[in-house]
Amino acid sequence: MTEPLAPPPPTLRLTVDTAALAANWRALDALSGAGAAGAAVKADAYGLGVDTCVPALRDAGCRNFFVAHLSEVAGVIAHVPGGEVAVLHGVLTEADCAYARATGAVPVINSLDQARLWTATGGGRCHLMVDTGINRLGIALSEAGDPAIAALDIDILMSHLASADERTAMNRMQAELLSEAAESIAHRRLSLANSAGIGLGESFAFDLTRPGLALYGGVPREELAEHIRPVAQVQAQLLQTRNLAPGEGVGYNATFIAPTHMRVGTVSIGYADGFLRARGPGNALFHAGRALPILGKVSMDMVVVDLAAGPDLAAGDWLDVPWNIADAAQQNALSAYELLTTIGPRLRAR
Numbered sequence: 090m091t092e093p094l095a096p097p098p099p100t101l102r103l104t105v106d107t108a109a110l111a112a113n114w115r116a117l118d119a120l121s122g123a124g125a126a127g128a129a130v131k132a133d134a135y136g137l138g139v140d141t142c143v144p145a146l147r148d149a150g151c152r153n154f155f156v157a158h159l160s161e162v163a164g165v166i167a168h169v170p171g172g173e174v175a176v177l178h179g180v181l182t183e184a185d186c187a188y189a190r191a192t193g194a195v196p197v198i199n200s201l202d203q204a205r206l207w208t209a210t211g212g213g214r215c216h217l218m219v220d221t222g223i224n225r226l227g228i229a230l231s232e233a234g235d236p237a238i239a240a241l242d243i244d245i246l247m248s249h250l251a252s253a254d255e256r257t258a259m260n261r262m263q264a265e266l267l268s269e270a271a272e273s274i275a276h277r278r279l280s281l282a283n284s285a286g287i288g289l290g291e292s293f294a295f296d297l298t299r300p301g302l303a304l305y306g307g308v309p310r311e312e313l314a315e316h317i318r319p320v321a322q323v324q325a326q327l328l329q330t331r332n333l334a335p336g337e338g339v340g341y342n343a344t345f346i347a348p349t350h351m352r353v354g355t356v357s358i359g360y361a362d363g364f365l366r367a368r369g370p371g372n373a374l375f376h377a378g379r380a381l382p383i384l385g386k387v388s389m390d391m392v393v394v395d396l397a398a399g400p401d402l403a404a405g406d407w408l409d410v411p412w413n414i415a416d417a418a419q420q421n422a423l424s425a426y427e428l429l430t431t432i433g434p435r436l437r438a439r
């Protein structure tokens with residue numbers, strides 16, 4: 090009997106520096122003062138992979154994990170038997186409530202309807218989101234006195250900052266509104282700050298912070314820059330090199346025309362891998378620090394680069410794909426959130 094052949098490794102790779110991830114969590118935990126840091130691990134840990142990231146965060150000491158969807162619970166909870174998984178989108182149906190109870194996930198109740206549903210299906214520990222200005226999810230402060238809220242067993246009373254990455258009076262106002270809500274709503278812990286909120290100072294940390302972006306290397310506020318290390322490194326292989334004659338075009342719609350004889354290389358990364366078209370013209374891939382400008386449009390699975398700076402490069406060589414999400418220059422077209430969460434499945438750390 091022959092063993093089935095294992096597939097060869099992919100021609101592109103994402104390396105997640107789990108030591109840097111753990112260090113970022115510890116730094117954010119320390120910056121949370123008397124409060125503790127949790128971790129937002131929704132969207133497959135912002136594209137870096139829950140199977141890689143959650144164990145590293147758990148081993149660093151993180152106990153509170155936040156996902157958006159109930160469908161994300163199982164993948165996280167498997168790694169944190171004693172930890173807590175909170176579901177930010179809450180529960181919409183009886184089946185949702187049953188699933189939350191069966192898995193031990195704790196829903197974040199976001200509306201009076203969700204509160205009634207949770208209680209009607211048996212109640213139990215939950216979290217509560219109050220809206221203090223972002224107008225996305227959460228009960229209005231005017232609903233705080235509703236009997237549906239009084240009936241809940243609320244662990245974390247939380248709100249979410251709309252503009253924590255900016256210097257605006259709205260941040261302080263939102264913190265004050267959360268404190269106000271805390272006076273009339275019974276709860277055990279208070280939580281407000283996301284990554285940028287941690288940068289606003291300890292007075293925004295309350296009992297528990299919920300960093301996401303900064304764990305993964307994003308720097309949404311200057312105050313965090315010295316504390317946060319890059320976590321994701323992306324590399325892709327050269328598949329082929331070719332020589333262009335003057336006047337020949339490259340890629341879809343021939344948006345690049347060779348002005349002279351050129352040696353170019355086709356690289357195994359494209360928008361199907363999260364390397365979106367916005368990252369094409371004007372940008373470069375790198376080899377040992379040498380910039381290899383991108384020519385023409387990024388296509389489905391590939392991109393073509395100018396090899397003038399790398400005459401030695403050949404098929405099979407690995408090129409560095411800039412994915413330094415702390416670098417504002419890279420964010421002209423895409424936010425740090427988009428750079429991370431668009432990382433495609435072929436690149437996910439395995």
Ligand SMILES: *Cc1c(COP(=O)(O)O)cnc(C)c1O
Pocket residue numbers: 129131177249282283284285299300301302303
């Ligand atoms: C995603 C999310 C976070 C994490 O935000 P970052 O800006 O990535 O740190 C925290 N709280 C809530 C409610 C979220 O939805």
